[in-house]
Amino acid sequence: MRRLRPLLFWTHLMAGLLSGVVVLIMSVTGVLLTYQKQMTLWADLRGVQAGPPTPGATRLSADSLLRLVASRESKTPTTVVWRQGAAMPVEVQFGRAGRQYLNAYTGTVVGTGSASMRKLFSVATDWHRWLATSDESRKTGRLVTGWSNLAFLVLVLTGIVLWWPRVVKWSALRQVLWFRRGLSPKARDFNWHNVIGIWSAIPLAIIVASAAVISFPWASDLVYRAVGDTPPARAPEGAPVGGAAAGRPALGTEGGAVVPLVGDVAALATERMPDWRTVSLAWPKNAEAPLVYTLDRGMGGEPHKRATLTVSRTGEPAKWQPFSSQSEGRRARSIMRFAHTGEVLGFWGQTLAGLVSLGAAVLVYTGLYLSLRRFLAWRRRANTVPAATTA
Structure with a gap:
């Protein structure tokens, strides 16, 4: 352990220096994005009268x-969302x-969402x-944030080991388990670093690891492989991806006739x-395409509370796909995705994240x-030694 600890320390230090600024940006923006869905919906519906x-x-x-x-409208819709509640548009x-918010009783437009929010x-x-990069540079930005995130995972894991006192006594643990007053700036930073690090280690490791996914x-x-499942096939890089209106008919029409819903x-x-x-409801591609509904009894980021209902236009029985019907790999992947934002545990998970x-x-x-x-102290020592030797 005496030999391992210095190696872990320098690994921890170098990973922090290489990724620190990027991790700081991701952490601050992560705080801003904590309640994104709730705040956006609140801003969209503020002042809207849809009863x-x-x-x-x-x-x-x-x-x-x-x-x-x-x-x-001449624009093609992509999704239609109904919300529970008599006054919900x-x-x-x-x-x-x-987007448009419509009064469910009259069909009038009562809002178009909060552009500023x-x-x-x-x-x-x-x-x-992707560090605010755009167009082709986003690929590079995404790589930088991705690898910085992996470096942060190294920081978290090595930090857990480095935090553990050399002598396990309550007097030693107490020094790094809670905030202390009256410390010098250096001792204060060390205390904060240890206390916040140990109390956030487990949720932070989950958030950071899920970001890698x-x-x-x-x-x-x-x-997928960890749960014994086969990963899904991916489209070749550069292949066109179905966008908002890709392959979909003009709004409400299919050869001039209203698409039945x-x-x-x-x-x-x-x-x-x-x-x-x-x-x-995902807007169907044509008049024969099935109607695919996503039902959600959660807050939008709890995959185990969602299900998909596919209604055929040909009279075939509806296909019901709750979370439990998915493959183990897909369920695990969905949980990891929303573990990153804490949404998998609902509001309190978001708050913790x-x-x-x-x-x-x-x-x-x-x-x-x-x-x-540490660097400034090293420089002072390096400058002091030659001076002492000359004297």
Whole structure:
């Protein structure tokens, strides 16, 4: 252990110096993105009046609602979202072209979303994922954040070992388990670095490891193989990806006729998932394509609370696919994806992830300052020795 500890220390130090600035950026932006979904929806619906116009009014069927949209829009929708609640509007998304919130009873447009809130989170996401690079440079930015994230994982794992006191006594553990007052700046940074590091080590390791699964295909494949599953095939690099309106007909039309949709979406959802919160319909590619609904009884980032319902246009029985019906590899991959944001555990998981991201920012700050002080002390010693020898 005496020989291993110096090796781990220098590995920890070098990984921190190489990745510190990038990790700091990802940590700060991670804090900003903690409640992205909740804040965006709040900003979108703030001041929106979408309740029934008169007592006892009934909602429009999906067919009637989308026919109204088709009569006034030329843009092609990508997704339609119904939310539980008598006063909740229906959201019609148009990919990058924006969205509209419709009164479910009248079909009138009651909102188009908060452009400023979405811009804020878009900028934070750009920095978090690829350091605000654009176009072709994003591939490089993504590699930098991905490898910096792996270096951060090394920091977390080596930090756990380095934190452990050489002599395991309560008096020694107490020094690094909680914040202490009245310390010099150097001792304070060391204390903060240790305390925050040990209390956040486990959730931080999960968040950082799950980020690798998002950043690198080989890490994603590793999740599948770890549970004995075969990774899914990927499209060749550079192959076109279906975008917002790729391969889809113009809004509400298929050869001039309105694309038929299921009328009572709420009843359809309630039959399968009584406690549903949202139902999302992916706009079909043509009049024969099945209708694919995603039912969610969670907050949007809890894959175990989602299910897919596929309704055939040919009269075949509907296909119901809850989370439990997926392969082990796909379930594990989905959990890892939302473990990164903490959403897999709902609101409290998000909160924990946000606090840990804030702690990570402090860890980087204190770590860099401790390294700088170590370097300055080394320079002073190096300058002192020649002077003493000359004298």
